Amino acid sequence: xxxxxxxxxxxxxxxxxxxxxxxxxxxxxxxxxxxxxxxxxxxxxxxxxxxxxxxxxxxxxxxxxxxxxxxxxxxxxxxxxxxxxxxxxxxxxxxxxxxxxxxxxxxxxxxxxxxxxxxxxxxxxxxxxxxxxxxxxxxxxxxxxxxxxxxxxxxxxxxxxxxxxxxxxxxxxxxxxxxxxxxxxxxxxxxxxxxxxxxxxxxxxxxxxxxxxxxxxxxxxxxxxxxxxxxxxxxxxxxxxxxxxxxxxxxxxxxxxxxxxxxxxxxxxxxxxxxxxxxxxxxxxxxxxxxxxxxxxxxxxxxxxxxxxxxxxxxxxxxxxxxxxxxxxxxxxxxxxxxx
Amino acid sequence: xxxxxxxxxxxxxxxxxxxxxxxxxxxxxxxxxxxxxxxxxxxxxxxxxxxxxxxxxxxxxxxxxxxxxxxxxxxxxxxxxxxxxxxxxxxxxxxxxxxxxxxxxxxxxxxxxxxxxxxxxxxxxxxxxxxxxxxxxxxxxxxxxxxxxxxxxxxxxxxxxxxxxxxxxxxxxxxxxxxxxxxxxxxxxxxxxxxxxxxxxxxxxxxxxxxxxxxxxxxxxxxxxxxxxxxxxxxxxxxxxxxxxxxxxxxxxxxxxxxxxxxxxxxxxxxxxxxxxxxxxxxxxxxxxxxxxxxxxxxxxxxxxxxxxxxxxxxxxxxxxxxxxxxxxxxxxxxxxxxx
Numbered sequence: 001x002x003x004x005x006x007x008x009x010x011x012x013x014x015x016x017x018x019x020x021x022x023x024x025x026x027x028x029x030x031x032x033x034x035x036x037x038x039x040x041x042x043x044x045x046x047x048x049x050x051x052x053x054x055x056x057x058x059x060x061x062x063x064x065x066x067x068x069x070x071x072x073x074x075x076x077x078x079x080x081x082x083x084x085x086x087x088x089x090x091x092x093x094x095x096x097x098x099x100x101x102x103x104x105x106x107x108x109x110x111x112x113x114x115x116x117x118x119x120x121x122x123x124x125x126x127x128x129x130x131x132x133x134x135x136x137x138x139x140x141x142x143x144x145x146x147x148x149x150x151x152x153x154x155x156x157x158x159x160x161x162x163x164x165x166x167x168x169x170x171x172x173x174x175x176x177x178x179x180x181x182x183x184x185x186x187x188x189x190x191x192x193x194x195x196x197x198x199x200x201x202x203x204x205x206x207x208x209x210x211x212x213x214x215x216x217x218x219x220x221x222x223x224x225x226x227x228x229x230x231x232x233x234x235x236x237x238x239x240x241x242x243x244x245x246x247x248x249x250x251x252x253x254x255x256x257x258x259x260x261x262x263x264x265x266x267x268x269x270x271x272x273x274x275x276x277x278x279x280x281x282x283x284x285x286x287x288x289x290x291x292x293x294x295x296x297x298x299x300x301x302x303x304x305x306x307x308x309x310x311x312x313x314x315x316x317x318x319x320x321x322x323x324x325x326x327x328x329x330x331x332x333x334x335x336x337x338x339x340x
Numbered sequence: 341x342x343x344x345x346x347x348x349x350x351x352x353x354x355x356x357x358x359x360x361x362x363x364x365x366x367x368x369x370x371x372x373x374x375x376x377x378x379x380x381x382x383x384x385x386x387x388x389x390x391x392x393x394x395x396x397x398x399x400x401x402x403x404x405x406x407x408x409x410x411x412x413x414x415x416x417x418x419x420x421x422x423x424x425x426x427x428x429x430x431x432x433x434x435x436x437x438x439x440x441x442x443x444x445x446x447x448x449x450x451x452x453x454x455x456x457x458x459x460x461x462x463x464x465x466x467x468x469x470x471x472x473x474x475x476x477x478x479x480x481x482x483x484x485x486x487x488x489x490x491x492x493x494x495x496x497x498x499x500x501x502x503x504x505x506x507x508x509x510x511x512x513x514x515x516x517x518x519x520x521x522x523x524x525x526x527x528x529x530x531x532x533x534x535x536x537x538x539x540x541x542x543x544x545x546x547x548x549x550x551x552x553x554x555x556x557x558x559x560x561x562x563x564x565x566x567x568x569x570x571x572x573x574x575x576x577x578x579x580x581x582x583x584x585x586x587x588x589x590x591x592x593x594x595x596x597x598x599x600x601x602x603x604x605x606x607x608x609x610x611x612x613x614x615x616x617x618x619x620x621x622x623x624x625x626x627x628x629x630x631x632x633x634x635x636x637x638x639x640x641x642x643x644x645x646x647x648x649x650x651x652x653x654x655x656x657x658x659x660x661x662x663x664x665x666x667x668x669x670x671x672x673x674x675x676x677x678x679x680x
Contacts, residue, residue, distance in 0.1 A: 185483075191543075195531075222573075226535075229566060230601070233639070268608045287573070299575075
C-alpha cells in the first residue's frame with residue numbers, strides 16, 4: 001500500500017472558516033459571545049473529501065493520507081491561548097470525523113493548542129485526547145507559534161520536553177510544521193515553511209535532544225527544507241561543532257518527506273538521504289497547486305517523480321509504506337488490526 | 341582566469357577584533373572614548389592573506405577572489421548607527437588595503453553601515469566612498485540588520501530604493517548576505533544564512549522590483565539557499581501569484597554562487613539553474629572548514645565539484661569568469677585596464 005504522510009484538510013466545508021472568522025471577530029469585541037462549534041453535515045465532509053483529496057489519491061495511485069488540519073490556518077499567533085484551544089479543538093474534531101467516514105483512506109494527525117509564551121505542557125491534554133480518545137497517530141508541532149517572529153525557544157530547549165515526554169509515552173511522532181506568517185519578510189509557503197524546516201534541523205545538530213530522548217521522532221516536511229541540498233554544509237558544521245556524525249546524532253530520529261516539486265529535487269533527496277529516512281508525502285492539496293507547464297502534471301504529484309527513480313522494490317516499499325508504519329506505529333497497529 | 345565571487349576577510353590580524361571589542365565595550369560605558377582605528381602593518385596583512393586565502397587560491401587553482409569583510413562580524417544589530425558606521429569604515433578600509441597589496445588576486449566588496457530602523461539612504465555615502473574612491477566592485481546588503489529578528493521591510497519595499505538607485509548608478513551588484521544571529525533559534529551559518537537566501541528569493545517573486553529597476557543585480561549566496569532544491573515549488577508559486585515565469589521575472593537580475601559543499605548539491609544547482617546565472621564561489625575561508633571525510637578534500641573547495649561536471653568549455657568559462665565580469669562590470673573594467 002502507498003501512504004502519503006503529509007496531507008492537510010485544506011478543503012474543509014465553509015462553516016469551519018465562518019467559525020474562525022466569528023472567533024477572530026470576538027477578539028475585537030470582548031462583549032461578543034464566542035461562536036458555537038460549526039455545524040457541518042457528514043455529507044458536506046464526504047463531498048469535500050471525495051471530490052478533492054480522495055479523488056486525487058485514487059487518480060495518482062496512492063491509498064491513504066496521514067491527515068491533519070490546514071497548517072497555514074493554525075495561526076497560533078492570533079488571539080490568546082483560549083482562542084488557540086477552541087480553534088484547535090474544532091479543527092481536530094473535524095479531522096476525526098473525516099477519519100471516521102473514510103477509515104481506509106485517512107489517519108488523523110492533530111494540531112496543538114500552542115500560543116506564544118504559553119507553556120507547551122498546556123498542549124498535552126489535547127494531544128492526549130486526540131491520540132488516546134480519537135485514535136490519532138501523530139501531531140503537528142509548530143516551532144514558531146509567533147508566526148514568523150521566532151520568539152520561542154529552540155526545539156532542543158527544555159521548554160519543549162514535557163510535550164516530548166508525552167510523545168514518547170504515546171509513541172507518536174511530530175511533524176514540525178509552522179503556520180501562516182505575520183512577518184512581511186516571510187511568504188508562508190515560499191519562505192517561512194522552508195526556513196522552519198532548515199532551522200529545526202540545524203537546532204537538532206546543535207543540541208543533544210535525541211541522547212536525552214532516544215524514542216523521540218520528528219518528520220521534517222518539504223523534503224527537509226534546504227538540508228539535503230546543503231548536506232555537505234550540515235555534515236561539516238556537525239564536525240565543527242564536535243557533534244557525532246549525523247547518521248547517529250540526528251538521523252535515527254528525524255525523517256524527511258518527499259514534498260519537493262520537481263524531478264531533480266527528488267533525485268537529490270534520494271541521493272543524499274538514507275532510504276530509511278524518507279517518507280512519501282505530497283502535501284496535496286496544499287501549497288503549490290496547478291500543473292507544471294514543463295511536465296504537464298501537477299507540481300505536487302510527487303509520486304510521479306519517485307516512480308521515475310531507479311529504486312529496488314524493497315526501497316520503494318520503504319518510502320511508500322514501511323517507513324511510515326515504523327515512524328507512526330499507531331498507524332501500523334491500526335492497519336494491522338484491520339488486516340492490512 | 342578563475343574568479344571566486346565570494347570571499348570574506350575572516351583571517352584579519354587581531355588588532356581588528358581588539359578594535360571591535362573596545363568599540364562594543366564603550367556601549368556599556370558611555371564615558372569611555374571610542375577606540376582609535378586599529379594599527380595593522382602591511383606585513384601583518386600580507387601574512388594573514390598569503391598564509392590563508394592566497395595560499396588556498398593557488399592550491400586550488402583559482403586566480404582571484406571578490407573579497408569583503410567577515411560577514412558574521414558585520415553585526416549591524418550591535419550598538420547604534422554610529423557604531424555601525426565606525427566599524428564599517430574600519431572594515432572596508434582594511435579590505436582596500438588587501439586589494440592594494442594584492443591587486444591581481446583580490447577585488448573589494450564593501451559592507452554597509454546599516455542599522456535597524458535607520459533609513460537605508462544613510463548607507464549611500466559609504467557605498468559611494470568605497471566604489472568611487474576605493475575602487476570597490478560591489479557591496480554586501482544585509483536584508484535583516486536586526487540579526488535574526490527580521491524587523492526590517494522586505495527587499496522589494498520602497499524603503500530600499502534609495503540604495504538600489506545608487507547601485508544602478510554605480511553599476512554594481514549587491515550580494516545579499518546576513519550577518520550573525522542574536523536569535524537563539526537561528527544558527528548563523530547553518531540556518532540564518534540559508535534562510536535569508538531563500539527568503540530574499542521569495543520576496544523577489546512576490547514583488548516587481550526588477551520591473552522598476554531593470555539594472556539592479558543581486559547575487560544570492562550559498563547556492564541560492566533552498567531555492568534550486570525547491571525550484572518546482574518556486575516556479576509553481578510564481579504561477580499561483582500570477583507572476584511572469586521566473587526567467588523573465590527574477591533571473592535576469594539574480595545570480596547564485598556555488599557555495600554548496602558537496603557534489604550532489606552542485607549537480608542539482610547546475611541542472612536546474614541556467615548557466616548564465618551561476619557564479620563560482622567558495623566562501624573560503626568561511627563557514628565550513630575542514631575536510632569532508634567522505635572525499636578527503638575540504639568541504640569548501642567547490643571548484644573540485646564543478647570540475648567534476650561535464651561542462652562545455654564555454655559554460656565552464658561562464659561560471660568561472662565571464663558571468664562574474666558581467667555581474668561585476670567594474671571588476672571587468674579594472675581587469676581589462678590591466679590587460680586581463
